[in-house]
Amino acid sequence: MADPTVTATPGTPPGVVDLFTGFFMVGVRGFGGVLPWARRTIVEERKWLTATEFGEVLGLCQFLPGGNIMNVAIAVGARFRGVAGAVAAILGLMVAPVAIVIALGAVYDQYADHPVVRRAFAALAAAASAFVLTASLKIAAPLRGRWLPIGLTCVTFVATAVFRVPLPVAMPLLAVLSILVLWRFEA
Amino acid sequence: MSENLIRLCVLYAQLSLLAFGGANTILPDMQRQIVDVNHFMTPHTFAALFALAQAAPGPNMMVVSLIGWNVAGLNGAVLSMVCIAGPSSVLTFLVARVWERFRDAPWRKAVQTGLLPVTGGLLISSAVLLIQSTTLDWSLALLTAAVTVLLMTTKVHPMLVLAGAAALGAVGVVG
Numbered sequence: 001m002a003d004p005t006v007t008a009t010p011g012t013p014p015g016v017v018d019l020f021t022g023f024f025m026v027g028v029r030g031f032g033g034v035l036p037w038a039r040r041t042i043v044e045e046r047k048w049l050t051a052t053e054f055g056e057v058l059g060l061c062q063f064l065p066g067g068n069i070m071n072v073a074i075a076v077g078a079r080f081r082g083v084a085g086a087v088a089a090i091l092g093l094m095v096a097p098v099a100i101v102i103a104l105g106a107v108y109d110q111y112a113d114h115p116v117v118r119r120a121f122a123a124l125a126a127a128a129s130a131f132v133l134t135a136s137l138k139i140a141a142p143l144r145g146r147w148l149p150i151g152l153t154c155v156t157f158v159a160t161a162v163f164r165v166p167l168p169v170a171m172p173l174l175a176v177l178s179i180l181v182l183w184r185f186e187a
Numbered sequence: 188m189s190e191n192l193i194r195l196c197v198l199y200a201q202l203s204l205l206a207f208g209g210a211n212t213i214l215p216d217m218q219r220q221i222v223d224v225n226h227f228m229t230p231h232t233f234a235a236l237f238a239l240a241q242a243a244p245g246p247n248m249m250v251v252s253l254i255g256w257n258v259a260g261l262n263g264a265v266l267s268m269v270c271i272a273g274p275s276s277v278l279t280f281l282v283a284r285v286w287e288r289f290r291d292a293p294w295r296k297a298v299q300t301g302l303l304p305v306t307g308g309l310l311i312s313s314a315v316l317l318i319q320s321t322t323l324d325w326s327l328a329l330l331t332a333a334v335t336v337l338l339m340t341t342k343v344h345p346m347l348v349l350a351g352a353a354a355l356g357a358v359g360v361v362g
Binding site: 130 | 201202203204205206207208209210211213214215216219223231234235236237238239240241242243244245246247248249252253256257261264265268271272274275276278279280282283284286290295297298299300301302303304305306307308309310311312313314315316317318320321322323327328330331332333334335338339345346348349352353354355356357359361362
């Protein structure tokens, strides 16, 4: 028997309703990171794509702007059912998390002034900051010892955090600068 | 549609196509627009809503709809989500069809390599700006440092970390 996750004979192509329910499950289960659940649902449980195909879709979706997992929903939905599939997949993905986050927001508003809730949220926010710090350290780690990309990282940081240059100005300029510099001097 | 809601929609529609690397890279600009320019909320509320979105299930982008809800109610939540998802979704839809042709093109590798330092710099900006508004005293600074070390060195589940931090705050150990 071949390993089903590698050679998977994909099942029947999902319909619009399948796409909605599949991504709905990804959305509601995605506590602390949605991507592992997307892989599990799409590759292992529903067998819509092989592991390799999923990797290719993910590569594209991380390359393009926008939420990675939202892009995955669009690409997978479009692949099987065109516009209707893409719309069904992203609606399925977003509907439950939006409802849940609004409910949490309403509860927070109600009790935000209570001292216990206020302290819990101060601590939660401090921990959430650490998540972003960790993500930035992990993305910066492979740049160690390569002074050109490190310099470009610093320029981006100073422009956006210190001088607060608006992103619609900073992003195109920095992206073009970085791509040209690294292509010319590092390739 | 209120003026605030229109401003929010314009902001998110712009950021949609700039969000290389996902929600966290556009946080500095969201904070600049929502806190500094439009004064929709304080930096502390912004950080609290970010934390709340982090603790909820679903994509990182949920912070967008939570801020939308806070500024303009249910319409704000739904329209913010549509505006942040719309432009990038249309782009993904169009590119996904022709991607095969470009997958191995040399310029694609160059663009990907070049975007990495920019994404990294934006993430560091996000982290620094968030930490500025979440570090209310030394105990919270210590908590941020401890959680960072924990996440860097172990494979502990993120939800467990967030729950633990909230519990420490609730009983008054930190904050």
